[in-house]
Amino acid sequence: MKTILVIGNGMVGYKFCEKFVAQEKYKDFKLIVFGEEPRVAYDRVHLSEFFENGDADKLTLAPRTWYEQNGIELHTNERVVAIQRNTKVITTRSGRVYSYDYLILATGSIPFVPPIKGVHKQGVFVYRTIEDLENTMQYASNIPNGKAAVLGGGLLGLEAAKAIKDMGLEPHVVEFAPRLMPRQLDEEGSKVLETKMSDMGISVHLNKATQQILGNGSIQGMAFSEGDPLELDMLIISAGIRPRDELAKACGLGLGERGGIVVDNTMRTSDPNIFAIGEVALYNQMIYGLVAPGYEMAQVAVDQILGKETLMAENIDMSTKLKLIGVDVASFGNPFTTEEEAHAIVFENKLQGLYKRINISKDGKKLLGGILVGDASDYNMLLQLQQNEMALPENPEDLILGARGGEGTAMGNVMDLPDDAVVCSCESVTKGGICCSVLQEGHETLKSVAEATKATTGCGGCKPMVSDLVTESLKSLGKTVKVRICEHFDFSRQELYDIVKMRDIQDYDELLDTVGHGDGCEICKPAVAAIFASVYNETANRQETIQDSNDRYLANIQRNGTYSVVPRVPGGEITPQQLMALGRIGMKYDLYTKITGGQRIDMFGAQLHELPLIWEELIKEGFESGHAYGKALRTVKSCVGSTWCRYGMDESVSFAIEIENRYKGIRSPHKMKGGVSGCIRECAEARCKDFGFIAVEGGWNVYVCGNGGANPKHAELLAEKVDKETAVRYVDRFLMFYIKTAPPLTRTAAWLEKLEGGITYLKNVVIHDSLNIAEELDAEMQSYADTYKCEWKEAVETPEIRARYSHFVNSDEKDDTIEFVPMRGQKMPKAWT
Amino acid sequence: MISELNTYEATKLEEVTIWFKAAEVSKFPKNGGACVKYKDKQIAVFNFTRKRVWYACQNLCPHKMEMVLSRGMIGVDGDDPKVACPLHKKTFSLKTGMNLNGDLNSIATYPVKIEKNFVYIGFSE
Ligand code: SRM
Ligand SMILES: Cc1cc2nc3c(=O)[nH]c(=O)nc-3n(C[C@H](O)[C@H](O)[C@H](O)COP(=O)(O)OP(=O)(O)OC[C@H]3O[C@@H](n4cnc5c(N)ncnc54)[C@H](O)[C@@H]3O)c2cc1C
Ligand code: SF4
């Protein structure tokens, strides 16, 4: 049996062990690991999370028992102090001696502390180990509201700045270079990032050469070669790393000019029995301060010892994405091409804090690299395009602007990636590996694919892409990808709808007990609430705690926690009497009033306890709930129509009122809106609505599935020149079919887009009754119309419901933290800071 | 505003010196929350009926500093009980106070006990 000693139980040293025990032949070897730190290897990449939860165990890569179970001898808190190469033994700090056949140096690096005068004062820290963080936090707790800076505006420095902010200190970043993240960003990218940083309250000081750390014993500030000194109570140094090559140096291994143990592409040092991997290894004259290359080195060393011919890749990918700090920043490939090398396409939107740059080869065929600030959602796909030298779309600018018009995205489909494309670079998992684990090994969820392949378990940046690959692979197997509402129900909305109806389930808890798991969440509760509302036509008052924010109190919550009040004004027709009533009530309760985009009046700024009082008065004046808070019918807009308008073909207002009253109160997967225009001039914008009627010579044209909002879409023609009764019947069926089959929060337009067969299929169902369900749909819609009740009336008349409307349960006082400021003769909430 | 946040400090069971008698159990909705006034503080109290546990936390959402958490929806994230703010659905653990879907400051949580049909909240001052 041969002995392998691993010096260093950090991320890469651990990975070596993990990869080694995965080999069949590992039983022929004895593995002994030495770690200088008191704890077992932990996830340094996510070190900053320690600031949030103080939970060191969460970061552990594998517990001690894992080492035991795999026959690995682990000595923590045990530094190796000497290597004797001629006799192949090492000595530890406690004086123990071990001999080896192979030696793995995985000693990592330490933070570089520049030789600045005063740098050893109290209150100056580095950022590398859990102990560093503990010391920093301890110190910070003694300087409440103090000021702290990070020396170094690189990837790590910015992370540290965020940590300072989270500790409640005033954060500053001091950088020598003229820009932030100088290795990843160009000047414009850095400018956008600076703005983002200052929005987050982090002050950035560039072009600063630090001369001295000021203070008497403990730090009080920093002095620079130019400009005013910066007053400080604490400093974190993040100015780069230095490989821990002291052991190698002492035993005469080949080192680089500026440190680091020289290795070849087999990870061997100048002594063939000694390997160096991770941040201590100097490969291609570079130290790679990232885990992914370290993990690859670990694999190479494992394979080489076992006699396989795996070699380290020639080019190491240094693409990176900033994590955790609340700003998306990524750079990949070569971010800094010159004009001779490549065309750079740049998109910048200062207002939104966006900067995107992609470098395209001169022949327009390849993506060479790029920078993303503000929105890095396309990072994974761009990285793949670059790494695999994939064909680019006709207009490469679509890659950062998005395809404008037409279907699909410029990025193409994940399934177009070559099989050997590395999707998870931390764990070197390829697209082929992920698809294979789904197609051949039968893993069907992201979680089980992650467990099997380890993809996504490193930095996690590849998660969206891996998730897409799993979904697409499942689809290619003909498996419908299980659309589940959330972790508590393994069913789609349509399935749950049927379950509630068939099994006659009465409330949310019963449903959860019958077919769900756990205790629910803010995703399934409102979705299920909408199902109950649709199946039983019940109001939001019955199961109030599963309703979404607005439904729970039958009002739309506003910025400062007050509410708006929107009474129904069917068809937009309102009498002068009603207008005066609204005016009176608005004045009495000091409400801000505005005409909405839906032809009615919104009154804002009511406090929780005022809602029943206001509604009581509104109801007395003949108003009803406008359901502005619900996934329900909002408004049916109308134009004035043939009663007054010289072009009108029919009475659009009468029709709009009739139809609004027919559908009011019905709950649906998303809100529904209608419109009725008296002629094709279309003043009611009926073709932007979920359903619309337009009067034409000879009857009504019926349109469905239009949408304004975020993705505008014109409605499609469902039927032409039909009489009013037929028009209503068609829309009854259409809405009922939508209510029963659409996923939660899907408007009719988006639903139609996904409906196989599209509008033709829908016409068949609605007009030709191809599914033989028309009768059922008609009856269900009629029963809605027959059982409508105004839920606000119900609320004000029922003492138990009314009691919900008080800010405190133990006091009649109102919430005195709400502040308003005047605006144009009315009031508005005090702005958020 | 930050000073407002600092008025809420998480209290552990062993630190409780005052049990504040808040209101009768029946005043709180099942599987939902309500707000309790204690001195100048607003405390959100949740009756997690399904789990048979009560939770209390500050009513102030650290996202936009609004007094709204008691009106949020409760649920679980794995086993962790949580509340979702009604304004932008930021979620917080009702056990640890941690922000579960972002990196906002944690909220302060307080012990709750039920005695003779009354809800008590534990404070250390
Ligand atoms: C008040 C109003 C703006 C105004 O002052 O005019 C408004 C206000 C809100 N709209 Fe709207 N929308 C209003 C007309 C519209 C219109 C115009 C229309 O209906 O003709 C549209 C585009 C048409 C459409 O929906 O297709 C519109 C498209 C949206 C959308 C995007 C929907 C989409 O499919 O993309 C949202 C977001 C959502 O629902 O998810 C939205 C969401 C909202 C919310 C509910 C956001 C929220 O959750 O707080 C706002 C609530 C304000 C409140 O408290 O009352 N609002 N909203 C209008 C109320 C109409 C009414 O009388 O009920
Ligand atoms: C805050 C932070 C954030 C980071 N974020 C990212 C990121 O987002 N992406 C990324 O790719 N990388 C990131 N990194 C870098 C990443 O953590 C390192 O690349 C990785 O940890 C290197 O692994 P290593 O095993 O080579 O070194 P280390 O993890 O440092 O492990 C070396 C270990 O060897 C021990 N040791 C040294 N000498 C001896 C001795 N003589 N005897 C016994 N033990 C010894 C050390 O104590 C240490 O425990 C981050 C680093 C930090 C500090
Ligand atoms: S457009 Fe946006 S801001 Fe304006 S009311 Fe609608 S949701 Fe609110």
Ligand code: FES
């Ligand atoms: S105010 Fe609570 S989530 Fe925004």
